[in-house]
Amino acid sequence: MTRLVLFSQTAQLDNFPLEAGDRLVPLNDAAIDxxxxxGLVHRMADLPDLGPLQAESLSEAFETAKAILAALDxxxxxxxxxxxKxxxxxxxxxxNLFFALEDVARVYRLAMIVRAAHPGSQAILLDDDPVIRRAVGLPDSRALLAVPLQMRQRMQPILRFGRDRWQMMRAKQDRLAAEASNxxxxxxxxxxxxxxxxxARTLALLAEHYPIHNARLYDWSWPADLSFFPADTYAWxxxxxxxxxxxxxxHVLASRAGTRLEAFDIPGRAWLPPHLLWMLRYDDIQRYANMIEALEGLARAQHPALWITLEDLFAFGKCAAAVGEKYGIPTLNVQHGIIGAYPYRTGVDVVGTFAAFGEASRQTLIERGADPARIVVTGPVRYDDILELKPDREAMLREEHLDPVRPVILFASQPTRRLITPAVKRLALRALLxxxxxxxxxxxxxxHPLEDDPVLDEVLAEFDQHVPIVREQLYEWLLISDIMATISSTVxxxxxxxxxxxxxxxxxxxxDVAGYREQGIAHLPESPEQTGDAIRRLLADESVRAAMLAQQRAFVQHHLAGNDGKASERLAVLARRLIEEGT
Structure with a gap:
C-alpha cells in the first residue's frame, strides 16, 4: 500500500522512518522548496499547479465565510x-472569517486532490496542528493536548481585553489637546x-480650509521630507x-453564542479550523467593539468634518464608516489596491464614499453588489507625482555603480503572501537575472515597503552580477529604466x-490578476527560459513597443482616470463636497 506522507515543514521528516514506496506531499510552497x-523531489507525489489551486482556494474560502455567517444568522x-450598540x-x-480560511482552504484542496489521485493509499500527517489535521481529513488524536489548548483558548479573550485597555491608556496619555479649536x-x-x-498632496489642499489630524493606526513618524505636515497627530x-x-x-464574555462548529448547518464544516467560531467570538468581535468604542470617543472629542481611510478591505475602515454614519461624519474611503480578479473584493468593501481608481474598478464593484451612488472615480493619487518628476538618469545609475549607457530593467519586487509564494518569486527573479x-x-x-522575506538575498547569492537593491524612489527608478519587470504588482x-x-x-x-496580459499592458514570456528573448524584443522591436504603448494609454484612460496628474485635486474636491453635504 502506498503511503502519502503529508507535512508542512521538511524538518518533520527528520524523525520519521520513510519507506521505499512512500510519496511525499508538502503542504506549502516553502516545504516544496x-x-x-x-534532493527529495523524486519522492514527491504529483501535485496540482499551485497557482490555480491558490486562486480556487481564495474563492472557496470567501464563499465558505459567507455560508458560515448565513448559518450563524x-x-x-x-x-x-x-x-x-x-x-x-x-x-x-x-x-476575518475569509482571512482565517484562505490558507486552510488551500491545504484542504491540495490534500483532497492528492488523496483522490491515490485511491486506497494510507495518509499520514506529520503535523500536530489540529487545524491542519481537520483540513486534510484526518482525526485529531492529540487527546493529551486538549486541556492545555482549551485553557489557552479560554485565557485569550481576557488577554486580548487587557491588551486593548492598556493600549488605550497609553494612547490617552500621549494625545495632544486639540479640542479647543473651533x-x-x-x-x-x-x-x-x-x-x-x-x-500628502490631497491633505495639503484640504489644509487650506480645515486642520488636518493624523489619527495614526500604529506608532510611526510623519516623513520629514514632506512639505505638508498635519496640524495634530495622535493615536486613533x-x-x-x-x-x-x-x-x-x-457583550463578549456574557454572550451565550455557541462556538462548536457541529452545532451549525455549515456546508463542508469538516475541514474548518476547530476553533474558528471561538476566535470570531472572543478575538474578532471583541476587536470590532474596541474599534467602535475608540472611534466613537474620537468622534465626540474632535467633532470631525470628515474622516479619510485607506482601509477599504479590513475591519477598521468598516467600523470607521459605521461610526461616521451614526455621528454625521462623512467617510471618504480611498482605493489603494487591485480589485479586478480578487473574488473577495466585493460590494461589502464599499463603505462611506469610495474613491475609485477608474471606471473599471467602479463597474466591477457595482457588479459585485456595491451601491453606485457611493463610488466616485477620482483616479489613483499615488501616480500624480510621476508626471512631475525629472530624475537624473546618469547620476542615479552611477551612484549605484551602473553604466548609464547600457539598458536597465527595474524589478519591482513583492512580499510573499497569497498568490506570491516563495517559489513563484524565486522563479521570477532567476528568470530575469x-x-x-x-x-x-x-x-x-x-x-516593497512590506517585504521581509529572504528570497531576494538567496537568489542574488546564486549570481555573479552586480544587482543593486533600493528601497526608496520607486517612480524615479521607474522613469530612468528601460523596462519594468515584476510578478504581478500594481507597479x-x-x-x-x-x-x-x-x-x-x-x-x-x-x-491574470488585474488583466495586465489581457489588456496588453504587460508581456509574459512563454517560459522562464525565453525571458531573455522577451527583453530583447521590448528593447529593440519598435512595433512591439508601439503596440504596448497604445494599449497602455487606453488602459490608463479606462482604469486610472486618465494620465493628467490631477487625481489628488479630484480627491480634494470630493472631500470638500462631502463636508459641505455632511453625508
Missing amino acids: DLEKR GDLSWRKILCY RYDLRPMALK VRPVIVFLDAPHRARLM NAYPLLGSAARIAR EGAGQIGVQVIIKT VYEAAMAERPALVLEWSGNS
Missing part, C-alpha cells in the same frame, strides 16, 4: 453578538509613512469613552502611466 534542497445568540458587525466578520478637523487614518506620502484610540471596557466585557545576463542588460531591484499600473514597457514573470498558472 526545502524538498528540492534536500439563524441563531439568536449569534445575531445578538454580531450587533454591537446597533452596529452590524457582519461585514467585518465576513472578511474649526472641525479632517481626520485621516494612516498606518505607515508611505501612506502619508500617497495622501486616544479618546476612549467612559465605561467602554465594561460594555465590551458584557538569467535573461538579462544573456544580453548584457543591467537589473536593479526595488523592494504595472505605474509603468503604464510612465509609458515604460512591462514584463510580468508569473508562470505558476495564477489568473
Whole structure:
C-alpha cells in the first residue's frame, strides 16, 4: 500500500522512518522548496499547479465565510453578538472569517486532490496542528493536548481585553489637546509613512480650509521630507469613552453564542479550523467593539468634518464608516489596491464614499453588489507625482555603480503572501537575472515597503552580477529604466502611466490578476527560459513597443482616470463636497 506522507515543514521528516514506496506531499510552497534542497523531489507525489489551486482556494474560502455567517444568522445568540450598540458587525466578520480560511482552504484542496489521485493509499500527517489535521481529513488524536489548548483558548479573550485597555491608556496619555479649536478637523487614518506620502498632496489642499489630524493606526513618524505636515497627530484610540471596557466585557464574555462548529448547518464544516467560531467570538468581535468604542470617543472629542481611510478591505475602515454614519461624519474611503480578479473584493468593501481608481474598478464593484451612488472615480493619487518628476538618469545609475549607457530593467519586487509564494518569486527573479545576463542588460531591484522575506538575498547569492537593491524612489527608478519587470504588482499600473514597457514573470498558472496580459499592458514570456528573448524584443522591436504603448494609454484612460496628474485635486474636491453635504 502506498503511503502519502503529508507535512508542512521538511524538518518533520527528520524523525520519521520513510519507506521505499512512500510519496511525499508538502503542504506549502516553502516545504516544496526545502524538498528540492534536500534532493527529495523524486519522492514527491504529483501535485496540482499551485497557482490555480491558490486562486480556487481564495474563492472557496470567501464563499465558505459567507455560508458560515448565513448559518450563524439563524441563531439568536449569534445575531445578538454580531450587533454591537446597533452596529452590524457582519461585514467585518465576513472578511476575518475569509482571512482565517484562505490558507486552510488551500491545504484542504491540495490534500483532497492528492488523496483522490491515490485511491486506497494510507495518509499520514506529520503535523500536530489540529487545524491542519481537520483540513486534510484526518482525526485529531492529540487527546493529551486538549486541556492545555482549551485553557489557552479560554485565557485569550481576557488577554486580548487587557491588551486593548492598556493600549488605550497609553494612547490617552500621549494625545495632544486639540479640542479647543473651533474649526472641525479632517481626520485621516494612516498606518505607515508611505501612506502619508500617497495622501500628502490631497491633505495639503484640504489644509487650506480645515486642520488636518493624523489619527495614526500604529506608532510611526510623519516623513520629514514632506512639505505638508498635519496640524495634530495622535493615536486613533486616544479618546476612549467612559465605561467602554465594561460594555465590551458584557457583550463578549456574557454572550451565550455557541462556538462548536457541529452545532451549525455549515456546508463542508469538516475541514474548518476547530476553533474558528471561538476566535470570531472572543478575538474578532471583541476587536470590532474596541474599534467602535475608540472611534466613537474620537468622534465626540474632535467633532470631525470628515474622516479619510485607506482601509477599504479590513475591519477598521468598516467600523470607521459605521461610526461616521451614526455621528454625521462623512467617510471618504480611498482605493489603494487591485480589485479586478480578487473574488473577495466585493460590494461589502464599499463603505462611506469610495474613491475609485477608474471606471473599471467602479463597474466591477457595482457588479459585485456595491451601491453606485457611493463610488466616485477620482483616479489613483499615488501616480500624480510621476508626471512631475525629472530624475537624473546618469547620476542615479552611477551612484549605484551602473553604466548609464547600457539598458536597465527595474524589478519591482513583492512580499510573499497569497498568490506570491516563495517559489513563484524565486522563479521570477532567476528568470530575469538569467535573461538579462544573456544580453548584457543591467537589473536593479526595488523592494516593497512590506517585504521581509529572504528570497531576494538567496537568489542574488546564486549570481555573479552586480544587482543593486533600493528601497526608496520607486517612480524615479521607474522613469530612468528601460523596462519594468515584476510578478504581478500594481507597479504595472505605474509603468503604464510612465509609458515604460512591462514584463510580468508569473508562470505558476495564477489568473491574470488585474488583466495586465489581457489588456496588453504587460508581456509574459512563454517560459522562464525565453525571458531573455522577451527583453530583447521590448528593447529593440519598435512595433512591439508601439503596440504596448497604445494599449497602455487606453488602459490608463479606462482604469486610472486618465494620465493628467490631477487625481489628488479630484480627491480634494470630493472631500470638500462631502463636508459641505455632511453625508
